[in-house]
Amino acid sequence: xxxxxxxxxxxxxxxxxxxxxxxxxxxxxxxxxxxxxxxxxxxxxxxxxxxxxxxxxxxxxxxxxxxxxxxxxxxxxxxxxxxxxxxxxxxxxxxxxxxxxxxxxxxxxxxxxxxxxxxxxxxxxxxxxxxxxxxxxxxxxxxxxxxxxxxxxxxxxxxxxxxxxxxxxxxxxxxxxxxxxxxxxxxxxxxxxxxxxxxxxxxxxxxxxx
Numbered sequence: 001x002x003x004x005x006x007x008x009x010x011x012x013x014x015x016x017x018x019x020x021x022x023x024x025x026x027x028x029x030x031x032x033x034x035x036x037x038x039x040x041x042x043x044x045x046x047x048x049x050x051x052x053x054x055x056x057x058x059x060x061x062x063x064x065x066x067x068x069x070x071x072x073x074x075x076x077x078x079x080x081x082x083x084x085x086x087x088x089x090x091x092x093x094x095x096x097x098x099x100x101x102x103x104x105x106x107x108x109x110x111x112x113x114x115x116x117x118x119x120x121x122x123x124x125x126x127x128x129x130x131x132x133x134x135x136x137x138x139x140x141x142x143x144x145x146x147x148x149x150x151x152x153x154x155x156x157x158x159x160x161x162x163x164x165x166x167x168x169x170x171x172x173x174x175x176x177x178x179x180x181x182x183x184x185x186x187x188x189x190x191x192x193x194x195x196x197x198x199x200x201x202x203x204x205x206x207x208x209x210x
Contacts, residue, residue, distance in 0.1 A: 145170025
């Protein structure tokens with residue numbers, strides 16, 4: 001066992017002290033240091049800050065932050081988020097979302113930066129560098145890029161875009177995050193036909209090789 005992913009149910013009826021004690025007890029029982037992770041993206045996906053005992057209001061989405069205060073607000077928000085999670089004993093935030101989406105109709109749009117590949121890359125670079133500075137792990141998601149695909153939590157999804165689209169757009173934020181020091185990449189469950197027409201990306205040796 002290498003770690004745990006905590007969800008909203010793990011925080012719902014608890015105060016800070018009880019969460020700290022629970023995570024501490026997990027660590028003390030393990031022979032190796034555990035990865036304790038959570039999805040605290042801001043916006044529609046918050047597991048911790050959705051409860052007022054942890055923060056007065058939920059963390060805002062990347063798009064909201066950028067519209068209010070540009071990259072400087074994204075930096076300060078990332079710092080605050082990282083410090084909150086670390087204070088509880090969480091050492092990995094499963095963020096930032098690197099998917100390129102400019103269409104509000106896309107499933108992933110609300111969770112994304114909402115801009116083109118270059119601007120999304122700048123956002124990812126900023127978040128990764130800030131998280132690294134704060135001493136918390138990050139995960140670039142969802143490789144190789146969600147695009148305009150439907151929600152894989154609900155159905156099997158087939159992505160028929162040509163490989164050139166990934167090279168010219170979707171890969172760029174992941175490259176930016178990796179070169180900025182990200183230690184982890186989360187792989188999607190989409191079947192990306194130009195890479196592997198048989199297996200979801202998460203289970204595909206070909207996608208992992210890429």
